[in-house]
Amino acid sequence: MSVTAERPRVAAVTGAAGLLGVATVQALIGKGWAVAGFDVAESSATHSAVLDLCDREAVASEVAEAVSVLGEIECLIALVGAPDPTPVDDVSFEAWRGAISSHLLSTANFAWALLPSMLERGAGNIVTVGSDVALGAPGVGVHHAAASGTVLGFTRALAIELAKTGVQVNAISAQLPGSDEPRSSPLGRDVHPREVAATAAYLADERHFFLGQVLTPNGGRVI
Amino acid sequence: MSVKPLEGKVALVTGAAQGIGAEMARRLAADGARVALNDLAETDRLRAACAAAGGVPAIADVSDEHAVRRMVEGVEGELGPVGVLVCNAALETMGAFDGQSTEDFYRQVEVNLTGAYACIKAVLGGMRAAGRGKIVVITSVAGVNGWAKAVGYSASKAGLIGLVKSLGRELVGEGIFVNGIAPGAIDSPQIEVDALEYGVTLDELRARYAEMTPLGRIGMPDDIAGLASFLAGPDSDAFVGQILQPNGGIERGGA
Numbered sequence: 080m081s082v083t084a085e086r087p088r089v090a091a092v093t094g095a096a097g098l099l100g101v102a103t104v105q106a107l108i109g110k111g112w113a114v115a116g117f118d119v120a121e122s123s124a125t126h127s128a129v130l131d132l133c134d135r136e137a138v139a140s141e142v143a144e145a146v147s148v149l150g151e152i153e154c155l156i157a158l159v160g161a162p163d164p165t166p167v168d169d170v171s172f173e174a175w176r177g178a179i180s181s182h183l184l185s186t187a188n189f190a191w192a193l194l195p196s197m198l199e200r201g202a203g204n205i206v207t208v209g210s211d212v213a214l215g216a217p218g219v220g221v222h223h224a225a226a227s228g229t230v231l232g233f234t235r236a237l238a239i240e241l242a243k244t245g246v247q248v249n250a251i252s253a254q255l256p257g258s259d260e261p262r263s264s265p266l267g268r269d270v271h272p273r274e275v276a277a278t279a280a281y282l283a284d285e286r287h288f289f290l291g292q293v294l295t296p297n298g299g300r301v302i
Numbered sequence: 303m304s305v306k307p308l309e310g311k312v313a314l315v316t317g318a319a320q321g322i323g324a325e326m327a328r329r330l331a332a333d334g335a336r337v338a339l340n341d342l343a344e345t346d347r348l349r350a351a352c353a354a355a356g357g358v359p360a361i362a363d364v365s366d367e368h369a370v371r372r373m374v375e376g377v378e379g380e381l382g383p384v385g386v387l388v389c390n391a392a393l394e395t396m397g398a399f400d401g402q403s404t405e406d407f408y409r410q411v412e413v414n415l416t417g418a419y420a421c422i423k424a425v426l427g428g429m430r431a432a433g434r435g436k437i438v439v440i441t442s443v444a445g446v447n448g449w450a451k452a453v454g455y456s457a458s459k460a461g462l463i464g465l466v467k468s469l470g471r472e473l474v475g476e477g478i479f480v481n482g483i484a485p486g487a488i489d490s491p492q493i494e495v496d497a498l499e500y501g502v503t504l505d506e507l508r509a510r511y512a513e514m515t516p517l518g519r520i521g522m523p524d525d526i527a528g529l530a531s532f533l534a535g536p537d538s539d540a541f542v543g544q545i546l547q548p549n550g551g552i553e554r555g556g557a
Contacts (some may be wrong), residue, residue: 277537290551299542
C-alpha cells in the first residue's frame, strides 16, 4: 500500500529577507507550512525568489514559479516598507514615491498575482502588515506613515469587495522594528518581530472570523 | 511534538456551560491548560462541557462578588493559581428601550460588566504573585457599534471595552495582559434571545445574520476559541488593552 505524504500548506511572504520576514517565515515553518519568500534578497523561506516587488510582471512570473515548486498558495502575508526617519522637509519626491510604491504597489502586485487562483478555489487568506504610525502611533517619517495608511485603505476595501468569495483579507498594524520611542508604549519595551510574526501566523493558521479588521500588536501604543 | 502553548497554566472560563464559553474551555484545555468551567449551577450542560474539556466545574453567579471569591479560592485550591481568566459570562435581554424594566436593564450591567470586575479582582492576587497573567474579556459588536433593542446589553458590553482599555494600561507593567474580543453574530445559544425578539425560527435567524455579515456566514464558537487561546498564550504579549473584532466584517472601524 502506498502512502502519500500530506503536502504542507503554502504561504507567500513578501519582504521575507527583512527582520520581520525572517521571523514570519520561521513562525509559519514552525507550524508546518511551506513558505515562498519574495524579496530583493535571498530569504530563508522554503522557496526563495529574488525580485523587484514593485514590478507587476516579475511578481506574476515569480509567483507562478513558486506555485509550480510548492503548490497552490493559500495565504499571502505582505510585509513591506521599512520605517524611515527622514523629516518631512527632507523627503525627496523619489523617496516619497518609493515609500508609496514599496508599500502599496508591492502589496497590490501580490494580490493581483494570487487572487485568480484563490477566487477559483473559493478560499484564501490575505494579511497585510504595516506600521502603527498609520494609526497615529508616535513614529517617524510622514511618507512612511502615509504609505502604511494606503495599505490599510487597500486592505479594508479589498476585504469588502471579496467578502463573499471565501477570500478573507485583514491587516496587522504593528510597532515595527526600527520605530522610535519604544518606551512611549504601555508595554515599556519594543515589540519583537517574532510577536508580529506570531500574529500573522495565527491569522494564517487558524480558522477565523476576521474580515477587513486591523489587528494591533503594538505594545499598547494605540489603544 | 512541541510543548503545548498553555502547558502548566490554569484557566478559568466564566459562562462555560454552553456556546462560546464551552468551546473556549475545550480549546484552552486542548492547548495544555487545566481548566475550570464556571456557570450559575452544576447542570447537565455544564457537566457535559466539563467532560468535553476535561475540566472542573466552578459554580458562582459572577455578579455576586462573594460567591466569585469563594469560587476562585476553590479553583486555586483544586488546580492552582489562575493564570488565564476568560470573562465570558453574559446575559442578554432584548426589547424596546422604554419597554424594558429597570431591573432587566441593570441585571445585564451586573452580570456582564460587574461580573467581569468581580472575577478579575478575585484572580489578580494570584496573577500578581506569579508576576504574569492573561485576561481575555468577551465583549460584543453590540458594544462597539450598538444594537437596536439591545440597549442594556450594548451599554454593558461598551463598558467592558472601557474596562479592557483602562485595565490593559494599568496592569501591563505587572506582566498582566488584558485584551478584549468583540465577536459579531455567532451561532451560540445566546441567539435564541434574538430569534424570540424578532419572532423567527433559529434557522431563519442564522440565515438573516449570515446575510447581514459581509463574510456571508454566521460565526462559529471555534472561530472565537482559537483567538482566545492565542490571546491567552505566550505569543500575544504585544497586545495590550486591545479590542479584537472577529465579526465577519460587520464593523470595520477601531473599537
